[in-house]
Amino acid sequence: MKGVVIKSTGSWFTVLDENGRQINCKLKGRFRIKGIKTTNPIAVGDKVEFDIAEDEKIGLITKILPRHNHIIRKSTKLSKVSHIIAANIDLALLIVTIKEPEISPGLIDRFLVTAEAYHITSAIVFNKIDIYGDVDFDKLQKYEAIYRAAGYQTFRVSALTGENIDMLKEVIRDKICLFSGASGTGKSALINVIEPGLKLKVGDISTYHLKGRHTTTFPEMHKLTGGGFIIDTPGIREFGLVEFRKEEIAERFPEMRAFMHDCQFNNCTHIHEPRCAVKAAVENGKIAASRYESYLRIYNDDYLDKELWEWE
Ligand SMILES: Nc1nc2c(ncn2[C@@H]2O[C@H](COP(=O)(O)OP(=O)(O)O)[C@@H](O)[C@H]2O)c(=O)[nH]1
Ligand SMILES: [Mg+2]
Ligand SMILES: [Zn+2]
Numbered sequence: 001m002k003g004v005v006i007k008s009t010g011s012w013f014t015v016l017d018e019n020g021r022q023i024n025c026k027l028k029g030r031f032r033i034k035g036i037k038t039t040n041p042i043a044v045g046d047k048v049e050f051d052i053a054e055d056e057k058i059g060l061i062t063k064i065l066p067r068h069n070h071i072i073r074k075s076t077k078l079s080k081v082s083h084i085i086a087a088n089i090d091l092a093l094l095i096v097t098i099k100e101p102e103i104s105p106g107l108i109d110r111f112l113v114t115a116e117a118y119h120i121t122s123a124i125v126f127n128k129i130d131i132y133g134d135v136d137f138d139k140l141q142k143y144e145a146i147y148r149a150a151g152y153q154t155f156r157v158s159a160l161t162g163e164n165i166d167m168l169k170e171v172i173r174d175k176i177c178l179f180s181g182a183s184g185t186g187k188s189a190l191i192n193v194i195e196p197g198l199k200l201k202v203g204d205i206s207t208y209h210l211k212g213r214h215t216t217t218f219p220e221m222h223k224l225t226g227g228g229f230i231i232d233t234p235g236i237r238e239f240g241l242v243e244f245r246k247e248e249i250a251e252r253f254p255e256m257r258a259f260m261h262d263c264q265f266n267n268c269t270h271i272h273e274p275r276c277a278v279k280a281a282v283e284n285g286k287i288a289a290s291r292y293e294s295y296l297r298i299y300n301d302d303y304l305d306k307e308l309w310e311w312e
Contacts, residue, residue, distance in 0.1 A: 001018075001048055001049065001050055001051070001052065001059075002017065002018060002048070002050075002065075003015035003016050003017040003018065003047070003048065004016050004045065004048070004088075004221075004231070005042055005046045005048060005221075006022070006044060006048075006223065007044065007220050007221065008043055008044055008093055010039075010040050011026070011027075011211075011309070012025070012026065013048075013061065013063070013296045014024045015048060016223065017060060021059075022137045023052060023057075023059045024057065024058055024059065025048075025061045025092070026058060026061070027041070027060070028060040028061060028062050029089060033173065038072070038081065038082050038083060038290070039081060039082075039083045039086055040062065041064070041084075042064060042084075042088050043070065043084040043085060043087050044086050044087070044103060044221040044231060044234045045067075045087040045088040045176050045221065046067065046084045046088065046091060047064070047065055047067075047088065047153055048061045048062075048065065049061070049062050049063040049065070050140050052084055056063075057303065060202050067087045067088055068088055069087070069089055070086065070087040070088070071086055071087075071089065071118055071120070071247065072084055072177075075299060076306045079197065079204045086178065086219060086221075087293075088263035089118075089124070089176050089177070090121065090172070090177065091120075091121050091123065091175050091176075091177045092111075092115050092123075092173035092176070092178040092180060092181055093122070093125050093172070093177060093178065093180065094108060094112070094123070094124055094125065094180055094181050095179060095181035095185045095187050095190065096108060096109050096124060096125070096129055096181055096182070097127050097128045097184075097185045097186065098128075098132055098136045098139050098140050099128070099131065099136055100128060100131065100184070101182055101183075101185065103143070105143070105294070106260050106294055107182070109291060109298070110238075110294070110298065111132075111251065111293035112150075112152065112252075113252040116253075116254070117181050117248075117251035119236050120178075122144070122173055123145075123153040123154065123155065123171070124147055124152055124153070124154045125154075125155045125157055125158055125160060125190070126140055126143070126144075126156050126157070126188060127185055128159075128160070129156045129157065129158045129163060130158040130160050130163070133194070137281055138162075139226065140156070146178050146288040146290060146291065148225070149288065150253070150254055150255045150288070151254040151255065152254075153170055154227060156184060157190070158185045158187035159192070160189070161291060162193060165190075165193050165194065168190075168194065168209045169226055172194070172224070172228055173224075173226050173227050173228055174227040174229045175229075176221070176228065176229045176231065177228060177229065177230050177231065178230075178231045178271065179191060179231065179232065182205070188200040188201060188234075191222070191230055191232060193225065194230070195222060195225065197225075200232065216288075219231050220230060220232055226258075244298070246269070247269070247296055249295065249299055250270055250278065250295060253295055254289075254293075255291065256281075256283075256287060256291075256295065259277040259278050259280075259281045259286075259287070260277065260278055261277075263276050263277045263278065264276070269299070270295070271296070271299070275280070280293075290310045
């Protein structure tokens with residue numbers, strides 16, 4: 001039998017089968033996944049095969065089907081062992097707000113770059129448009145222009161008034177969708193308007209800080225009535241400390257990727273080299289200055305262990 005893992009405690013797994021039944025499963029024997037040293041072999045989003053005897057209530061997972069991506073967390077940047085947070089994510093939505101709390105462009109870029117490294121499609125959702133004034137909408141337009149030019153979809157929504165929620169539902173339909181973003185941006189409120197039956201707590205201060213830095217958490221996947229799943233809780237922290245080789249960072253900026261082949265040197269870092277097509281694109285406005293600045297900051301490792309990890 002086949003199914004998808006919707007909940008994991010590390011040793012027990014809730015598997016949703018093709019008929020919509022939920023079965024508690026254990027692993028048959030020990031699993032090892034080639035090339036990954038991990039504390040847990042299976043995570044939410046994993047597609048598995050399992051056996052269950054007719055008179056039994058507990059299933060045995062016999063096989064993990066190939067993943068098209070997965071996100072991990074490491075206890076430290078240099079740690080060799082990682083913890084798999086979720087697998088087979090079709091879309092990562094970054095929830096941001098122009099105000100309450102104020103948007104952080106650096107964090108947006110770091111998130112998008114990480115999603116690129118994981119080969120996960122991502123998009124930006126601007127929530128709380130019900131409280132924006134003229135100045136906020138001006139800012140919003142600037143952000144939309146920057147990220148659309150870079151190749152990302154953006155959405156304007158309000159969990160409070162329900163504006164554009166139907167559009168958002170359409171976007172996430174039939175997908176495994178991850179909701180991420182800083183505390184207070186309205187992730188729980190949005191998930192509740194998308195799927196009212198879930199009744200997630202809204203307005204709660206993140207309990208993350210109380211749990212401490214290296215606590216292992218197992219996110220849950222919520223099935224949507226309209227088809228698809230939402231993975232709740234992964235803050236940017238759960239997105240993992242991806243180790244970038246410096247020379248690959250530029251490739252994680254789609255708009256830089258589009259120009260870098262025209263640089264004079266094929267090992268161009270786009271920082272100090274002559275005849276750099278990326279720098280030329282920044283100078284003539286084809287690449288946003290803020291995106292290029294984020295590139296430099298990530299290149300110089302400026303984000304690590306700073307505000308980034310203060311996200312949920
Ligand atoms: N005005 C307004 N407030 C919102 C909206 N969405 C969420 N909030 C409020 O923002 C606060 C944080 O929401 P919550 O969903 O807990 O954020 P989370 O930390 O990202 O899960 C709560 O007080 C919500 O009522 C919105 O669209 N408009
Ligand atoms: Mg929340
Ligand atoms: Zn260059």
